[in-house]
Amino acid sequence: EAQVTQNPRYLITVTGKKLTVTCSQNMNHEYMSWYRQDPGLGLRQIYYSMNVEVTDKGDVPEGYKVSRKEKRNFPLILESPSPNQTSLYFCASSLSAGLGNTIYFGEGSWLTVV
Amino acid sequence: AQSVTQLGSHVSVSEGALVLLRCNYSSSVPPYLFWYVQYPNQGLQLLLKYTSAATLVKGINGFEAEFKKSETSFHLTKPSAHMSDAAEYFCAVRVSGGYNKLIFGAGTRLAVHP
Numbered sequence: 001e002a003q004v005t006q007n008p009r010y011l012i013t014v015t016g017k018k019l020t021v022t023c024s025q026n027m028n029h030e031y032m033s034w035y036r037q038d039p040g041l042g043l044r045q046i047y048y049s050m051n052v053e054v055t056d057k058g059d060v061p062e063g064y065k066v067s068r069k070e071k072r073n074f075p076l077i078l079e080s081p082s083p084n085q086t087s088l089y090f091c092a093s094s095l096s097a098g099l100g101n102t103i104y105f106g107e108g109s110w111l112t113v114v
Numbered sequence: 115a116q117s118v119t120q121l122g123s124h125v126s127v128s129e130g131a132l133v134l135l136r137c138n139y140s141s142s143v144p145p146y147l148f149w150y151v152q153y154p155n156q157g158l159q160l161l162l163k164y165t166s167a168a169t170l171v172k173g174i175n176g177f178e179a180e181f182k183k184s185e186t187s188f189h190l191t192k193p194s195a196h197m198s199d200a201a202e203y204f205c206a207v208r209v210s211g212g213y214n215k216l217i218f219g220a221g222t223r224l225a226v227h228p
Contacts, residue, residue, distance in 0.1 A: 004157075033215070040123070042204060042218035043158075050213070058215065090157060097214040099146045100165035107157040 002027050004106035006091050012112045013081055021076045021109050023091030029104075031097045032074040036060065037088040037108075046089075049074055050097060081113040116141045116209050120219035127226055133177075133192040135222050137205030140186065146208040147188045148216065149179055153201045161203075164188060175199070200226045 004025045013019050025032065033048035035058075045058030049068040063085055065077040074093075078085060089109045094101040121136040139145055146165050150158040162173025169181040179190045188205060205219040 035218075040220050042118075042220045043206075043216075044218075045215050048213055048215065056213065092216075099208050099214055100163070102160055102163065103148075103216055104160075105150075105158040 002104065004091055004093055004104050006089075006106040006109045008109060009107065010110045012114065014114055015082055016080050019078050019081060019111075021078075021089060021091075021111070023074045023076065023106060024072050025074075025091075025093040025104070026072065027093065027095070027104070028071065029093040029095050030071070031095070031101070031103075032068065032091065032093045033058065033103075034064070034066065034074070034076045035090045035092060035105075037090060043090065046076070078111075081111075083113050085111065086113050087111060116145070116207055116217050118205050118207050118217055118219035120203075120205050120222050122222055123220065124223050124225065127195045127224070129197055129226055129228055130194050133190070133195045133199065133224065135190040135203050135205075135224065137179075137188045137190065137219060138186055139188060139205075139207045141207060141209050143209050147179075147181060148206045148208065149173065149177070149188075149190050150204045150206065151175075151201050152204065152221075158204065161190070195224075195226045197226050197228070200224055 034046040035043040047066040049055045091106040094103045117140045119138045148163045149161040162171045164181045172178045206216045
């Protein structure tokens with residue numbers, strides 16, 4: 001089954017404690033990205049990756065890092081989380097950055113920073 | 115700059131009534147348009163997409179949307195609402211330039227009452 005899998009699904013952490021949210025897709029997709037969802041704002045892109053070792057900032061990259069060492073994995077790293085990073089996070093992938101390609105989303109990771 | 119506006123953050127309908135969720139986009143180039151649905155505690159699922167073929171697009175679960183260039187709209191409709199349609203719906207646009215990201219509207223939460 002085609003899937004985008006994120007872990008953990010739910011996490012409560014403390015300010016400043018580094019954490020990583022993993023993302024893996026089994027569709028051999030080149031394009032992967034991370035979004036955060038906040039009430040009234042919809043989804044905003046944090047980072048994206050066009051392929052292995054090719055990453056770039058989205059609209060709200062501050063406080064986040066990513067890496068793409070393998071095609072299937074695209075972890076999101078919060079080096080020093082702060083309360084304003086409390087949000088619902090989605091990993092997404094598509095075959096390529098082609099405009100008509102469907103973007104598939106994971107089930108989301110609820111992150112609370114206290 | 116491209117943007118998406120969803121009119122009405124909350125819409126409530128009776129079971130069996132018409133569902134109409136409004137979406138207007140702003141784009142200086144031909145857009146690719148998407149509707150996603152998010153059920154409680156789940157990720158985003160693609161309902162339908164417009165990729166410059168037919169202007170009336172049929173999606174899953176009985177939903178459809180019509181692309182109207184003159185009105186820059188892509189409203190989502192369903193003739194008869196079902197209780198299981200209660201969810202949050204997101205309209206999104208993808209245009210060329212930059213990295214072809216999805217730009218989301220703020221979302222519309224649909225409630226269906228008996």
